[in-house]
Amino acid sequence: MDKDISFLNEEQKQFLNNYVKTKKLEAFNKIQTEASTGYAGFEHASSEDLQLMIDEWVLIDYIDNGFVDKNTPCECGRPLRYQYIVRNNKSGEVKRLGINHFEEHISLKNHVVKQIKKEFDLIEKEITEILERTSMNWVIENEIAYIPDDYKFNSTVNIKKQLDIGLALSARQVNHLRKEVNQKIFSKNKTIKTSTTEVSNIVLFNDEVSEMNFSVSSLTEIQKEKIMDLYNRGVKSPMVICELLIENKIAPSHRYATGKPRIFPHVCIFLENINGS
Template sequence: MDKEISFLNEEQKQFLIDYVKTKKLEAFNKIQTEASTGYAGFEGASSEDLQLLIDEWVLIDYIDNGFVDKNTPCECGRALRYQYIVRNNKSGQIKRLGINHFEEHISLKKHVVKKIKKEFDLIDKEVSEISERTRVKWSIENVIHYIPNDYKFSTDNINRQLDMGLALSAKQVNSLMKEVNQTILSDNKAAKTFTPENIDLFNYDEPKKISTVFSLTDTQKETIRDLYNRGVKSSRVICEMLIEDKIAPSNRYSTGKPKIFPNVCVFLEEIKGN
């Protein structure tokens, strides 16, 4: 990646280096979570949240030296440029590995290693795409023609990325377009619902917020609130932890998503709103 980003300033370079690290940790731990739980669909969950659900090895750090360095060897002694640092959730043991030795040193199954390598390759390609688009002066205005004033991006990273003059990848653009379209759609619905002719200005009271959470028990609500306050923000991860601790039933939809998921999402929105 060094040659591809050599024309960027130091802030931009560091952002992309951190981006790769974050995405690889999330990818490794998402695949491990799916292998551990037997279920998919953990998009949006942080690496830290996912680590709570993994039985064995989690990725806790990633180092790119920029060159093969004897000071960052694999467990077998081979000098590495890219070193992946994993921890066993049961024993606390830490190992430092090259990507080709996941199967040999921590006994990951071949199909899991193959999937991890594929995801890592996609992340590297995405960063190359961001770099190349930045080099040719890509502009978001040429792709998304209308963004509402004071639009709040789903992640601060997107905002930072644009502010520092970095382009977005096609994946990021697609995600952003969906968000913007949803925001516009929601605003239009709200505008149609609350129009001046529908409101008696002399007798109008703003609607009171009514709780829509009926099926969660007090124990479940207390546990969800505790997990949220401890930093677990993913609805899906919270559901899996409730099931694992036998606080919630394990009933699932055909997609594998827990049936308690919608109620957890609504309750989390209430927590955020308070």
């Protein structure tokens, strides 16, 4: 982060450093997954989940020294401030690169590199926004008037810790939180037992919901076993699980007009049953 962070305490600095690292890993691997599968629908997948579907190079680590350091060079020998560590999923080879040498050293296509750089720029802009808001003593109450006492923050997003240590949220994070809080209130008022982590996926089906009778019984025993195996290995994203089932010929590749696999709702319900057991 090439920004003024002198007003932050050490915990806040470390949090933002980890945030940037996590977001860059997710962005790189999401774009690589989309390039590998030809499908853009992995917004809620973790970097670890995405790595399972990438045929070649995945981003496994990211270092920001704060200055150009000869101890963190690119493969070509050029000293770097920002070093990106990638691994080839087929050969296991590891390379350490500067962002401008993705094409030269690992043969990423030009349009893929451009998209990666674009996503990285958006991450840096979000950090700038968080810093500016924090310096102006931003408070969540000015953005979201009411958060239920029993609201459970999504632990994977880590917004609660960000607020607890005194860091502001970006506009993107506020919108994400507002959507989840509103859904919690709506669900409570309507006494609908719906998982807030899956509701954004479910509403995308629109009239497609009426086509199918969503139930666990719609899955074969082989599909259930594979889902359980992936779940126990730490793969929690239903979209990633669906794509892995399709890739391994365990599920048909039929999709809705939205691009979502038709097996997706069945996988969601199966995962809900696992989580609720």
